[in-house]
Amino acid sequence: MRTLLLHAPAELRVQVLACQLAMARSKPLLALRALRKALSLGAADAQVHRSAARFLHLYRAGGAALAPAVATVVERHSAQILAAAGLPTGATAEAYNDAFLARAGGGAAAAAVAHAEVRALVAPAQAAAAREALASLELQQA
Secondary structure, X not given: OHHHHHHOOOOHHHHHHHHHHHHHOOOHXXXXXXXXXXXXXXXXXXXXXXXXXXXXXXXXXXXXOOOHHHHHHHHHHHHHHHHHXXXXXXXXXXXXXXXXXXXXXXXXXXXHHHHHHHHHHHOHHHHHHHHXXXXXXXXXXO
């Protein structure tokens, strides 16, 4: 990963991959660094949205135990991510997800798929509704 980040730091896919890898390794600060770069490269991208929503869900929902200094950094930058999406500081990953779909206009297939995937992640009780939304999307596209 270091080699990719060194030779292609402005490549959106590299930053998304770095963020996902850091989250899988429970490295919130590395994930945050890659996420911030990915957001600066393409905040409207569906893959970036998935990573951002997952980050907010993992590290703001209290699911991960963070050291106090790390929690402070994560909270400060999470507030900036939410503000860039036009949301208040205390907004949830679910609200962030809904705002993404609203900005995309609901018509973009990639945005709708990303919204459904994140919805299933942040609100498991709504996974069936997310699948139904995807099924109706396929019917509308046909």
